[in-house]
Amino acid sequence: xxxxxxxxxxxxxxxxxxxxxxxxxxxxxxxxxxxxxxxxxxxxxxxxxxxxxxxxxxxxxxxxxxxxxxxxxxxxxxxxxxxxxxxxxxxxxxxxxxxxxxxxxxxxxxxxxxxxxxxxxxxxxxxxxxxxxxxxxxxxxxxxxxxxxxxxxxxxxxxxxxxxxxxxxxxxxxxxxxxxxxxxxxxxxxxxxxxxxxxxxxxxxxxxxxxxxxxxxxxxxxxxxxxxxxxxxxxxxxxxxxxxxxxxxxxxxxxxxxxxxxxxxxxxxxxxxxxxxxxxxxxxxxxxxxxxxxxxxxxxxxxxxxxxxxxxxxxxxxxxxxxxxxxx
Amino acid sequence: xxxxxxxxxxxxxxxxxxxxxxxxxxxxxxxxxxxxxxxxxxxxxxxxxxxxxxxxxxxxxxxxxxxxxxxxxxxxxxxxxxxxxxxxxxxxxxxxxxxxxxxxxxxxxxxxxxxxxxxxxxxxxxxxxxxxxxxxxxxxxxxxxxxxxxxxxxxxxxxxxxxxxxxxxxxxxxxxxxxxxxxxxxxxxxxxxxxxxxxxxxxxxxxxxxxxxxxxxxxxxxxxxxxxx
Numbered sequence: 001x002x003x004x005x006x007x008x009x010x011x012x013x014x015x016x017x018x019x020x021x022x023x024x025x026x027x028x029x030x031x032x033x034x035x036x037x038x039x040x041x042x043x044x045x046x047x048x049x050x051x052x053x054x055x056x057x058x059x060x061x062x063x064x065x066x067x068x069x070x071x072x073x074x075x076x077x078x079x080x081x082x083x084x085x086x087x088x089x090x091x092x093x094x095x096x097x098x099x100x101x102x103x104x105x106x107x108x109x110x111x112x113x114x115x116x117x118x119x120x121x122x123x124x125x126x127x128x129x130x131x132x133x134x135x136x137x138x139x140x141x142x143x144x145x146x147x148x149x150x151x152x153x154x155x156x157x158x159x160x161x162x163x164x165x166x167x168x169x170x171x172x173x174x175x176x177x178x179x180x181x182x183x184x185x186x187x188x189x190x191x192x193x194x195x196x197x198x199x200x201x202x203x204x205x206x207x208x209x210x211x212x213x214x215x216x217x218x219x220x221x222x223x224x225x226x227x228x229x230x231x232x233x234x235x236x237x238x239x240x241x242x243x244x245x246x247x248x249x250x251x252x253x254x255x256x257x258x259x260x261x262x263x264x265x266x267x268x269x270x271x272x273x274x275x276x277x278x279x280x281x282x283x284x285x286x287x288x289x290x291x292x293x294x295x296x297x298x299x300x301x302x303x304x305x306x307x308x309x310x311x312x313x314x315x316x317x318x319x320x321x322x323x324x325x326x327x328x
Numbered sequence: 329x330x331x332x333x334x335x336x337x338x339x340x341x342x343x344x345x346x347x348x349x350x351x352x353x354x355x356x357x358x359x360x361x362x363x364x365x366x367x368x369x370x371x372x373x374x375x376x377x378x379x380x381x382x383x384x385x386x387x388x389x390x391x392x393x394x395x396x397x398x399x400x401x402x403x404x405x406x407x408x409x410x411x412x413x414x415x416x417x418x419x420x421x422x423x424x425x426x427x428x429x430x431x432x433x434x435x436x437x438x439x440x441x442x443x444x445x446x447x448x449x450x451x452x453x454x455x456x457x458x459x460x461x462x463x464x465x466x467x468x469x470x471x472x473x474x475x476x477x478x479x480x481x482x483x484x485x486x487x488x489x490x491x492x493x494x495x496x497x498x499x500x501x502x503x504x505x506x507x508x509x510x511x512x513x514x515x516x517x518x519x520x521x522x523x524x525x526x527x528x529x530x531x532x533x534x535x536x537x538x539x540x541x542x543x544x545x546x547x548x549x550x551x552x553x554x555x556x557x
Contacts, residue, residue: 064533067393067400078386087330090428095532097404098432101449102528105436106428108330127459 046308055088055109056080058303059100059129060117062093066248070096072294073117073246079300086113092133094124100132104145111146113310115303119154119185119245119294120197138314150310153294153302154197154243160204162296167239170278171288176211180233184226184255185243187219195219198243220254227258230283237279237286245294247275252291261289332435336427337420339519345373348523349431349487350409353423360423362388362415362430371414380416387415388426403533404431405488405525437526439518441491448492449529451477451500455538464546465538470498472541480537481506481527488527 058080060073073091081089092103104112114133116125129135133147140147153159167181185198195217202217213235218226229238240259242251252275256262260282279286293299339346345354345368353362354373361380363371371378382391395401395408409430417423427435440446451473455465468476473494478501481490489508493499508524530538 062402064402064536065400074389096402097531098428099531102433102437105440106332106433107436108332123460131457131459 051086051113051307052084053087053109054111054113055090055107056086056303056307057090057092057103057107057112057114058117059092059114059133060094060096060245061124062096063248064095069246069248071246072292072299075297076117076300076303079297080303085304094128094132100129104133104147110144111148113148113150113307115150115306116152117245117294117299117303118152119243120194121152121155122188122193125152126193138310148310148314150306153299153306154245155200156302156305156309157204158298158302158305159293160201160208162293162298162302163201163241163243164205164210165298166241166290166293166296170241170275170290171237171239174237174239174286174288177213178235179212179237179239180214180216180235181205181212182216182218182226182229182233182238182240183243184218184220184240186250187222195222201243220250220258225258226255229259229287230285233285236284237288239288239290241290242292244292247292247295250292256289259287259289261287332439333420333424335439335518336424336435339517340420340423344521346519346521346523348427348434349405349525350407351427351430353427356416359416359418360420362417362423362426363413364409364411367411367414378414380414382413382415383417385417385422385425385429388429391415392430403486403531405486405527407484407487431525434523434525435519437528438523441526441528442518446491446526446528450492450495451530452495454530454535458535462535462539464542465535467542467546468538470494472545473538474500476537476541477530477534478502480534486527488525490527492527492529 056077058073058077060070062073063069070091070093073093077089077091080086087109088107090098090103090106092098092100094100098106114129114135116129118125130149133149134140134142135147135149138149140149163181163183167179171179183198183201185194187195198217198219202215205212205215214233216224216232218224218229218232220226224232226240229240240255242255244251253262259280261277261280275289275291278288280289281287340353340355340360342355345352347353347365350365351362352365352368352372353360356373361371361373369375382388391413392401392404392409394410395406396410401408415426417426424435437446455462455468458465477490477494480486481488481502483503483505488506490500490502490506491508508526
């Protein structure tokens with residue numbers, strides 16, 4: 001960030017710009033460092049003293065069938081816990097334990113930030129989580145505790161760069177100009193916000209002219225369908241990035257079948273082999289299939305960015321450092 | 329020191345073998361050790377030379393993830409925790425974290441229950457607040473609910489002690505093991521030697537099962553009333 005040369009240089013020894021891209025930077029690691037809205041150390045500086053008496057709860061969906069569904073939520077919590085920014089870090093789930101009705105009982109802190117590890121606004125973030133955590137809105141005061149309900153990770157501006165980073169990771173030597181980037185989502189009639197989140201990401205990538213031959217959105221349950229990927233894509237290389245929080249039923253069972261990578265869904269156990277086969281030669285194209293975007297380790301920083309964004313918007317217990325530019 | 333950690337510290341006094349669910353835990357030297365309660369004879373305090381198999385709090389998450397048949401354990405209070413492990417931890421914070429993986433919120437819920445701060449949520453209230461695909465669970469009949477709870481929440485499926493009823497007007501008839509015994513409070517100690525796992529309201533597994541019961545009945549009723557039947 002401009003004016004933060006000392007922090008930037010101490011991170012990587014070179015000047016960083018948060019609107020770079022991988023090809024210009026020349027390496028994936030430099031690209032990763034460049035896109036963060038706040039440089040790593042600035043984020044630490046903002047949170048370190050102001051949150052050390054607060055708790056962070058990351059809310060995930062979880063699954064009663066798939067053991068890998070909650071892994072990313074737990075791993076992001078591990079990352080944040082290791083940084084020592086919060087007094088307590090916990091996870092809560094809709095389908096696993098601790099439930100949202102139980103999680104607050106395992107915390108001593110009187111101020112609790114709640115960040116949904118969900119890919120978009122929708123039924124869960126606007127109804128289920130509010131109901132289960134008994135929240136009244138962005139700020140709830142109950143039983144001597146202040147509960148601060150943040151936006152879900154999937155709608156943070158950082159997600160665009162996360163998608164691009166993942167695409168470059170899974171197809172590192174493939175020219176973008178000869179590639180179709182496909183972001184695949186669920187598509188649901190319950191709430192159109194999840195579809196909107198993906199369409200917003202596609203629009204952002206197209207606006208930023210990232211050099212892809214084609215960038216499109218597809219869905220499991222509504223057109224354009226991911227199963228039509230080979231007719232929808234115009235380029236010889238196709239990079240598919242699931243816009244999901246975790247690898248589970250959809251990303252390594254259902255979508256591989258829809259892509260033609262598998263003939264039938266695999267068992268509900270860790271089945272990561274489907275991501276190691278890239279490229280896959282299908283329909284005369286080279287298909288690169290990524291694991292779900294939510295497994296990206298940098299999602300932990302997006303969670304923290306949502307805490308910072310909350311305080312900027314609602315005036316939380318920490319005032320952002322005046323030297324830090326607000327998020328776009 | 330935060331309350332939960334402070335409480336666990338006093339609970340794990342030197343020489344004391346404690347238990348929560350299927351986990352035995354004790355102070356060992358400057359650290360702490362945990363093992364399955366059925367492995368205490370071979371890996372417990374008296375087992376000289378027992379070597380730890382795991383040394384990080386996060387390992388508790390993996391230990392509790394799958395059962396002996398490598399099947400996922402979404403319900404942590406199911407009596408299916410694997411055996412043959414010994415977790416050695418260095419700090420009380422690590423112990424707290426490990427216990428939160430084995431039995432999420434169990435310590436906190438017990439402390440608040442002891443202080444009279446827990447109000448159980450009866451089954452009808454849980455089901456009547458559901459929306460979306462689970463809204464239909466509000467149509468479960470009393471006898472269906474009672475039968476479902478007796479079967480799904482039986483001790484061989486879940487070791488939690490149920491604090492709630494069908495409704496304020498309709499108590500649940502449960503076997504003795506599913507109720508909290510009056511002498512389990514631990515006296516003047518915040519945590520008893522064996523901390524019970526409490527069920528303060530129906531979990532999502534039970535809600536999902538209730539949906540199955542209602543949908544099955546509705547399907548049968550529809551078939552019975554169709555012209556072809």
